[in-house]
Amino acid sequence: MNVCVIIPAAGSASRYLASGATRHKLDEDLAGREVLIRSIELFAKRDEVSSIVVAGPHGDDDHQAFRERYGHKLGFFGVTLCKGGKDYRYESVQAALAEVPEDSTHIAVHDAARPCATSRLIDRVFEAAARFDAVIPAVPVGDTIKRTEEAADAADEDPLDAILGSGGKSNESFSRVSGTLDRTGLVAVQTPQIFKRDLLIRAYSQPDLASTDDAGLVENLGEAVMVVKGERRNIKITTAEDLELARAFFGPVGGSRETHKRF
């Protein structure tokens, strides 16, 4: 097995920045290294992995800044850097596919924003890839899932407003429940997702690439996608709260050492 790992890292972290953060989520510190570097490290030392392609920012200035910030570290890991897509993740994966070496037998795709996966999870996914052409990790959905719709007018219906006014409220917006989904068989999908090289290339040759994950494009071909057990800790950092969680998973720097051995 000769795996090329694609790491899409061209997103703009808009939800992260909107949640009160001041820098890009991939640049944040996670136990002494950037989130991006943590994600690369998950694969860099694995025997099955022979190449890593990172899709960085699309815009010229952002790409240059990314190269200046990470270039030497990426060089250290032997990573190839390409320009990602402006708007959609699938554009970034598509751009990275052009850099996949000819001799790769498999292509894995892992979000740069998922630094908390463990090597056990990657073992599981890669081992299953020896038997199946498309493998993804997922966890069962634990929460009840409801569909909601916007309710821009809901705040106006609050009878207390007439007495107290609406100033100082912490809830600025509401949505209204329009239905409850049957949770049976629902799973929340993660990365790394791994595919036989030719299968993923075929999936990305389709005219419509709109999908939030790579397996979706393989499904569109009518090919089977197999699921292995994911990990609760393998979160995708989306908001500032997620970074706090990720830091908790990693523990304090040096936290794995016993206290009396700290110095």
Ligand code: CTP
């Ligand atoms: N991504 C990418 N190219 C894009 C959009 C996203 O490579 N055009 C990457 C992100 O960098 C991230 C992964 O795809 O590693 C998952 O995307 P997401 O978590 O949505 O990150 P962002 O798009 O950066 O965040 P947001 O949607 O909040 O802007």
Ligand code: MG
């Ligand atoms: Mg996004």
